[in-house]
Amino acid sequence: MKKDAALKIGIKDIAKHANVSIGTVDRVLHNRSEVSKTTREQVLQIIEELGYTPNLLAKSLASKIKYTIAVLIPDLGSNAYWEKPLQGIRAAALEIKKFNFELQIATFDYGNEKSFVEKANEILNSNPSGFIFAPVFYDSSLVLIEKCDQLQLPYVFIDVFIENCKNLAYFGQNSVQSGYLAASLMKYGIVNGGISHIYVVKPLNPSAPVYHLSLREKGFITYFSQVAASQVFIHSMDVDISSSTELVKSLDTIMESAQKPSGLFVANSRVHLVARYLEKNKIENVVLIGYDLLQENVEFLEKGIIQFLICQNPEEQGYKSVLSLFNHLFLKKTVDKFNYSPIDIIMKENIEYYTNFKI
Amino acid sequence: MKKDAALKIGIKDIAKHANVSIGTVDRVLHNRSEVSKTTREQVLQIIEELGYTPNLLAKSLASKIKYTIAVLIPDLGSNAYWEKPLQGIRAAALEIKKFNFELQIATFDYGNEKSFVEKANEILNSNPSGFIFAPVFYDSSLVLIEKCDQLQLPYVFIDVFIENCKNLAYFGQNSVQSGYLAASLMKYGIVNGGISHIYVVKPLNPSAPVYHLSLREKGFITYFSQVAASQVFIHSMDVDISSSTELVKSLDTIMESAQKPSGLFVANSRVHLVARYLEKNKIENVVLIGYDLLQENVEFLEKGIIQFLICQNPEEQGYKSVLSLFNHLFLKKTVDKFNYSPIDIIMKENIEYYTNFKI
DNA sequence: TAATCTTCCGTTAACGTACACGACAAAGAT
DNA sequence: ATCTTTGTCGTGTACGTTAACGGAAGATTA
Incomplete structure (x- = not known):
């Protein structure tokens, strides 16, 4: 009433x-x-x-205060993935512009911790109203977080999460669970009697952080250790992709071995590298599961070389990160601290409905 | 610049x-x-x-015009599914309330075409600014659409689509494609040599419309006719659920037949009925795929009796339907006419990230 | 005792837009 | 010639809020 x-x-x-x-x-x-x-x-x-x-309309009409939301994420050169959250961030910015909110976007080199620190300091000096960043470098992030706390600056984690912080919110995926799900998908398609060998491939750049990867792998392995699958053997495989031949060599090795793979799980968005190998060598009947809707990955999905891509709606993560600060700063609403994105399962047949972000 | x-x-x-x-x-x-x-x-x-x-803020501060968006959907009694779009609709309403928008929600009996017509007429008499409805009864909808056109009343289809109309927009799923995807999922898990029998189960109420069902079945069957699967046999099975024993009888029949099912595809949200049968009769090793995140379905998914649920993010459909009218009426933006929801694949391992709608 | 300072509170001009009202000219009617 | 009409256009008030300004008491100081 x-x-x-x-x-x-x-x-x-x-x-x-x-x-x-x-x-x-x-x-x-x-x-x-x-x-x-x-x-x-x-x-x-x-x-x-x-x-x-x-009345919010009258409020922001009469008010002269401007809000600035600072964003710090990896640059697109070092990781094409980040284009997606950025899209969502920009979309949100457009919507709250009317309420005197503006964005200040900065990027850092994913393979260079110093650039992260420098950009972060620049941002703090500019005295923003809120701060969204991906705390991919653990130690430097702790320092940054400390400063934010002192300045009473509300900050939001995106993609990566650090525990025991006073962050306003976190937007990202449950990495462990996503690996767990990948394993379930793998098992559903593969295990029908007989022995199978499954490889967890981790194509990584030695200078970049690897936080997500290990969690995804953990989930994947956990699944097979929990669910009865005595016939399934899991192998782990690190590959340095800063060397261009390393991956091919590693894959050659396992393909020629006695333990040929029934399935390959690539724990990050570089799954297209593995797909390219399979295509080139005309290897079929291998289930390939990887992450993220990069253009290259999408192509191999459509060709049927990648069976599943796990996705986390990164645009929405970006969008909601911004909105959470808006809710906090302007609407004075309480915002949820933990916000896990759905773990989307993408295959050839539904990919077309996930590639166009619209809010 | x-x-x-x-x-x-x-x-x-x-x-x-x-x-x-x-x-x-x-x-x-x-x-x-x-x-x-x-x-x-x-x-x-x-x-x-x-x-x-x-300046939109100043505009709606100064303006005294009220916008009313009318909504006409099936009542929750006849179809629990519709609770979800309604959630999204309400969420959107809350957001655009500041701009002098209000909702007027009406429901009709899914099994009673006359109630649809009556409620529709009531709405038209109340002279709303925009109209969102699910045109589940084809003929009556055509009449309604004709009236809307005459009144120059912008209308949006939700869930069901009727061709050759001047509707402002449509929000729903590509039903054929969703069936197609279900088939691909089914095949991925089942076909490993040997003969398999797959049943398309259609639990339906004789007095209610069946538009979606037939399209989903069509997609499912098309898949197997296109993708080489000579070992797979598809059977179709209509079941009248207004009789409480019919379903059990039908399932008993196929379970005892020589053509035991490897997979069951239930083309609507009543998949829990089939799941209950499987549970009661302790039937395992049957892949069961159905639709929509109803509470009952979710429970069977978590128990592992349903393997996959196909979902269409109905909350978002409702949300975006309202927003499209807002964009049209207030922002004078052009809105996309066709808006297909993603075809979400839900399994036990990712269900928890789809059950809480938050915008 | 007068002057100054506090503390509390009311008044008022914005913010950008909508819209009724009335002003003022030119053109027509008587 | 005066009176009305018509077509243009400017002015003023309102929407709900913010925030600067200033006024009226009482309290403190010289």
């Missing part, structure tokens, strides 16, 4: 009821000083009684 | 540049009469040059 009979009550209504001026009500609402305890409480009570909610 | 040096130009800036008053500019903007051709063109040119965009 809402008493919206009198349509919409505003600041001047509560002023009338409390026998004060709107100026006083305003001071109470922004709990500024210059108002006596008694009248403050009285006004507060009227506000409560009438169920006053501020 | 944007010339936002002078920050934000408003109606009074263009008034100044055009040497007229803001009243005149306002008349031009709303192309009302009472403006001479020459000044109108002049103002229009200035508007163009300065790249004026109206």
